[in-house]
Amino acid sequence: MITVLLADDQHLVRGALAALLSLEDDIEVVGQVGRGDEVVPQVAVLRPDVVLMDVEMPGIDGLAAAAAVRATAPATQVLVVTTFGRTGYLRRAMEAGALGFVVKDAPADALADAIRRVARGERVVDPTLAAATLAGGASPLTGRERDVLVAARDGATVADIAGRLFLSEGTVRNYLSAVIAKTGTRNRMEALRAAEDSGWL
Amino acid sequence: MITVLLADDQHLVRGALAALLSLEDDIEVVGQVGRGDEVVPQVAVLRPDVVLMDVEMPGIDGLAAAAAVRATAPATQVLVVTTFGRTGYLRRAMEAGALGFVVKDAPADALADAIRRVARGERVVDPTLAAATLAGGASPLTGRERDVLVAARDGATVADIAGRLFLSEGTVRNYLSAVIAKTGTRNRMEALRAAEDSGWL
DNA sequence: GCCGGATCGTGACAACTGTCATGGCGCACC
């Protein structure tokens, strides 16, 4: 029997995934959490074979949680599930020590299969996604460029960002300009979309 | 027996919801679609009691699909399910003739209950969401203001928007300025977030 | 018929944004 911990912030999705997996004879959902920072404590208690982890979660995100699980409970494998379109997540998920990566757009029966293979220690990656990710490449952004772009996410002005990151306004403008150049876009909003779609944030 | 058609663009979520509902003795999932524009044809063929509809879908969105279902198959009720946080969808869903509205953040067992009640013709609305929506109020944006804001979504410049909507650049700036004033924000990006969060787009 | 509101436009101004050149500092690598 393969024991599974579900981590997803949406109740309904979590419950639905649990129902889906309960149809499988060899898989048992032993726990569910709705926040990234609840994953490690629950893993410590439940010792599941596999954690089925969403990327977007309150607390800490699924990628950070994956790394933490690998560090504290090496016997537990991580299978990351996420919404399609954020190809760059795959690379970061792998770097965080996740063994598998499936998209929510995948057919339903692929999930149970992916769980079984991850539980056996095999790598599982959606093939179409893998191709897209390799084509997309690693993030060309430096740490600070990424910070500035993240701070610009909610529509903050240059002055806001400078204040938040303790930089001069000129420096912020320079970083944003560099990001726009690297993404081949025309303004910070397009750059933001491009970077988000590539999973560089 | 209550027959249900699932409409959600994510395969895995759709399959999971189907599994969840199959646990209920009195509910049967008779079909699944992944695009908004497939809903009406499938409703015509399957004649389900209830359509469980996501808002975000390719083709046409869930709200437009809901209206189309009401117009073509009055015996079929619509229950809209969506990701939390877009409170303004509720009002528009109701205007589109949906009978129920639940968020994906709701507990799993609430879904089957909501389906039963909608099938009986009762209105079902998540109470916390209802309060938030009434507080948020109807959209203060005019049709054209909304168009311009939607066109600005992907980081387009004033010139781009003007070209796309066949307006002068000055007019576009005026509309954007009006939207920024109405949303009480400081730039188009904040206005965009505010309007999206309120479901005004 | 008059009024209010939505729509579309112009022109001018201030503020913000993006670009570029240039420089200093620290660190890793060969």
Add this chain to the structure above:
DNA sequence: GGTGCGCCATGACAGTTGTCACGATCCGGC
């Protein structure tokens, strides 16, 4: 001990964005 790179900063410039005042047309309601 150079060389490259990430980091931080300044100053100047052009281009874009946001604001404001003003006016035009069209439409529905009283």
